[in-house]
Every structure is written in structure tokens, then in C-alpha cells.
Amino acid sequence: MEAFWNQVLNKIKEKTSAHVYETWFKPLRLLEKNETLLKISVPNSFTADWLHSNYKNIIIEAVFETTGKKKDILFEITSFEEIKPKKTVVCDKDPEIKDDNIHDLYSFENFVVGSGNQFAHAACLAVADNPGRTYNPLFLYGGVGLGKTHLMKAIVQRCLKKNPRLTVCYDTAEAFTNEMINSIRYEKMPLFRKKYRNIDVLLLDDIQFIAGKERTQEEFFHTFNSLFEIKKQLILSSDKKPQDIDDLEERLISRFQWGLIADIQPPDTETKVAILKKKALSRKIPLSNEVAFLLAHSVKSNIRELESLLNRLEACASFYKCNITLEFTQDVLKDFIQIENKEPAAEEIQKLVSKYFNIKMSDLKGKKKNNAVVLPRQIAMYIIRKKTSLSFPEIGDLFGGRDHSTVIHSIKKITSVYKEDNLVKSAVDIIIKKL
Numbered sequence: 001m002e003a004f005w006n007q008v009l010n011k012i013k014e015k016t017s018a019h020v021y022e023t024w025f026k027p028l029r030l031l032e033k034n035e036t037l038l039k040i041s042v043p044n045s046f047t048a049d050w051l052h053s054n055y056k057n058i059i060i061e062a063v064f065e066t067t068g069k070k071k072d073i074l075f076e077i078t079s080f081e082e083i084k085p086k087k088t089v090v091c092d093k094d095p096e097i098k099d100d101n102i103h104d105l106y107s108f109e110n111f112v113v114g115s116g117n118q119f120a121h122a123a124c125l126a127v128a129d130n131p132g133r134t135y136n137p138l139f140l141y142g143g144v145g146l147g148k149t150h151l152m153k154a155i156v157q158r159c160l161k162k163n164p165r166l167t168v169c170y171d172t173a174e175a176f177t178n179e180m181i182n183s184i185r186y187e188k189m190p191l192f193r194k195k196y197r198n199i200d201v202l203l204l205d206d207i208q209f210i211a212g213k214e215r216t217q218e219e220f221f222h223t224f225n226s227l228f229e230i231k232k233q234l235i236l237s238s239d240k241k242p243q244d245i246d247d248l249e250e251r252l253i254s255r256f257q258w259g260l261i262a263d264i265q266p267p268d269t270e271t272k273v274a275i276l277k278k279k280a281l282s283r284k285i286p287l288s289n290e291v292a293f294l295l296a297h298s299v300k301s302n303i304r305e306l307e308s309l310l311n312r313l314e315a316c317a318s319f320y321k322c323n324i325t326l327e328f329t330q331d332v333l334k335d336f337i338q339i340e341n342k343e344p345a346a347e348e349i350q351k352l353v354s355k356y357f358n359i360k361m362s363d364l365k366g367k368k369k370n371n372a373v374v375l376p377r378q379i380a381m382y383i384i385r386k387k388t389s390l391s392f393p394e395i396g397d398l399f400g401g402r403d404h405s406t407v408i409h410s411i412k413k414i415t416s417v418y419k420e421d422n423l424v425k426s427a428v429d430i431i432i433k434k435l
């Protein structure tokens with residue numbers, strides 16, 4: 001079945017560009033094949049939809065050219081982890097077990113340094129250059145997709161480049177846990193301990209995974225101590241700082257704080273653009289500044305999401321044989337990105353306020369001075385000022401040409417009342433929420 005699938009993939013390769021092939025086809029696995037149907041495993045529903053609407057015919061054609069028969073295609077969402085045997089990533093003296101996951105992609109050279117990650121980057125470099133001698137342990141923490149795994153893999157590469165004799169082990173905490181469970185089950189704990197206690201540099205990614213797992217914490221506690229005592233380097237990563245990880249034993253929390261804790265903060269727009277530009281350059285994707293800024297504005301912080309937008313863009317550009325212009329990007333990504341800077345229209349705010357207080361728009365904008373309209377009017381001015389970039393005189397114009405000093409007075413008033421008056425506070429909050 002594998003040989004057959006490889007033949008099909010080779011045919012597809014001839015029909016598409018290299019990047020489209022790498023992005024969409026290479027990760028696919030054949031699950032089942034019969035006379036009329038091929039069942040193909042895909043990693044998520046987005047890929048399934050995308051393949052279905054864009055590339056299904058290419059697969060059918062390639063299957064036809066391979067078998068001489070027209071078969072239908074069914075996409076099934078499966079986690080690839082279940083299919084691909086998970087390899088424990090150990091890079092050590094034995095060239096046979098050099099890791100294949102850690103390649104140049106995740107190097108220090110390919111890591112863009114910005115204000116949010118410069119501290120973590122510097123700490124990782126220092127540790128990679130002098131393992132066991134600078135900061136021990138090094139504890140990295142930060143949100144999803146901000147580069148923790150990238151930095152850890154860069155440390156592995158650099159350590160080994162500088163000293164190929166080192167035993168460097170990168171694992172996820174999940175893999176560590178699974179390996180431990182299997183070792184208990186098959187009575188191989190002595191081997192497990194031997195492996196994890198004869199390491200020069202141990203990197204455990206996503207250590208928060210061991211929270212609530214007492215036996216794993218116990219085992220890791222001893223691993224930690226035995227490595228630490230003989231000045232071996234430990235590097236841990238997590239989505240939170242040690243003291244914020246729930247269900248983590250106190251003695252581990254305190255050990256994690258012994259060395260250096262380095263956080264990674266979300267990237268600013270310029271860093272996101274620099275990352276995009278770097279990735280685009282290395283993959284020879286022509287990416288203008290305006291497109292890079294649009295992508296950077298569309299993704300809040302997760303760099304993995306940023307990369308996946310770039311991938312989609314590139315795949316579509318090569319599929320439709322289009323240049324990556326701003327319009328093309330907006331069109332292709334319209335379902336995936338929320339273009340920021342979309343400020344609510346002042347008119348919309350006025351409508352919401354009049355609806356909330358059940359008064360007429362003409363009264364809200366008009367000259368009446370009774371209490372029933374004055375407060376809503378002031379609230380509307382306050383929200384418009386807060387949520388749009390209109391100036392005081394412009395806001396005044398929206399309310400029947402009122403003077404800018406009236407607008408300033410209204411906004412000042414609501415700013416102070418907002419803190420004390422729950423009714424005003426909840427009105428403002430609800431209206432803003434509806435925008």
C-alpha cells in the first residue's frame with residue numbers, strides 16, 4: 001500500500017509546485033484502499049476542506065494514472081501523531097540515533113530577535129555556549145507559538161555543533177511521561193533512569209504536562225537532582241511561570257526557580273514582519289511590505305499562525321498563478337484573518353445607544369436637554385471617543401454641531417461617573433461589547 005501511495009504522490013508532485021506539494025500533499029497518509037475508494041488521512045478539518053475544494057481532482061487523476069481506475073476520495077481527520085511512530089529525540093555520541101527532527105530550520109540563525117524574546121534568546125545562547133556553567137536550570141516560559149520549542153531545538157544544534165561529544169537530549173514532557181509509564185509497565189525502570197541520568201544537556205519541553213502526575217513528578221525530581229548535582233545542564237519550557245503551574249509539587253517549583261527564568265512576550269508588529277520577511281526570503285516567496293504588515297496585523301501573537309497564513313498564501317498564489325498583491329492577499333485570507341483597524345462607525349454607536357436607552361436617534365443628536373436624553377448623549381460621545389479616532393469637533397458635528405468644549409465636558413463626566421455608577425458602567429460595557 002505504501003509503494004502504491006508513493007507512486008500516487010510522485011504523480012501529484014509532477015502536477016503541482018514544490019511548495020504546494022510540501023504543504024498539502026506530503027503530509028497525507030493512505031489509510032485504506034479498495035476497488036472504488038481511497039481513504040486518506042488528513043491532520044485537520046481545514047486541510048480536508050481545502051483539499052476537497054481545490055485538489056481533489058489532482059488526486060483522482062494521479063490515482064487514475066497509477067491504477068487505470070477512477071476512484072473516489074474520502075478524507076478522514078486523524079491525528080498524525082497516532083500514525084507516525086514517535087521518535088524519542090536523543091542526539092548523542094552514537095551517530096545512528098542522531099535526531100531527524102532537529103534540523104536547520106530551528107536554529108539561532110533562523111530565530112528573529114525582537115523586544116519580546118531578546119532576553120530568552122540571550123539566555124539560550126549563553127547556555128548553549130556553556131552548558132552547565134551559566135544558568136542552571138534555564139526555565140523558559142511564554143504563550144503558545146512564541147518560539148520556546150524553536151529556541152530549545154536551536155540549543156540542541158548549537159551544543160552539538162560546538163561539542164559533538166556531548167549527550168544532548170530533547171524531549172517533550174509528554175514523551176518523558178510516556179516513556180516512564182512504558183518503562184514501569186515493562187519493568188525497564190533501571191534503563192530509563194540510566195538514560196536520563198547520563199545526559200550532559202537535558203531539555204524538557206512543555207513541562208506543565210507533568211502537573212498533576214505525581215509519579216512522573218517524583219521521577220523527574222530525582223532525574224533533576226542527579227543531573228544538577230554533577231552540573232549537567234537542564235532546560236525546561238512551559239506556558240506559565242513555575243509558581244503559576246497548578247498541581248506542581250512545591251519542591252519542583254522551587255528547583256525550577258534556582259537558575260534563570262526567562263519569559264517570552266508576544267512579538268510586536270515589527271518583529272512579526274521581520275519573521276515573515278525572513279521566512280519568505282528563505283522560501284523565495286516575494287512578499288511586499290504592505291502584505292507583510294497586513295499578515296502581521298491579522299495575527300495577534302502566535303507565530304505558528306503567522307506561518308500558516310504565509311503557507312496558505314503561497315499555496316494559493318502558486319495554484320492560481322497569481323502574484324501576491326495586497327488585494328489577492330485580502331481575498332485569499334478573508335475567511336482566516338480579521339483585518340484590524342476596523343473601527344466601528346460613529347453612526348453605529350449612536351444607533352446602539354439610542355436603542356439601549358429607547359430614545360429616538362433624532363433626540364440623541366438633537367437639542368433637547370431633558371435628563372432622558374442628556375445622559376445617553378454623553379455616553380454616546382464617550383464611546384465614540386473611545387472607539388473611533390474622531391476628534392472632539394468631529395464628534396460635536398455628529399450631535400447637531402455641538403461645540404467641542406461640550407463634547408470634552410461630556411466625556412469627562414462619563415469618565416468619572418463610569419467608575420462610580422453601576423448603571424452607567426453596565427450601559428457602556430454592554431454597548432461596547434455589541435460593537
Ligand code: ADP
Pocket residue numbers: 105106110111112113114117142143144145146147148149150151275303304307
Ligand atoms: P512554542 O513552542 O512556544 O509554542 P514554537 O517554537 O513551536 O512555539 O514556534 C512556532 C513557530 O514559530 C515555529 O515554526 C517557529 O520556528 C516560529 N517562530 C517562533 N518565534 C520565532 C522567531 N522569533 N523567529 C523565527 N521564527 C519563530
Ligand code: MG
Pocket residue numbers: 148149150205206
Ligand atoms: Mg512548543
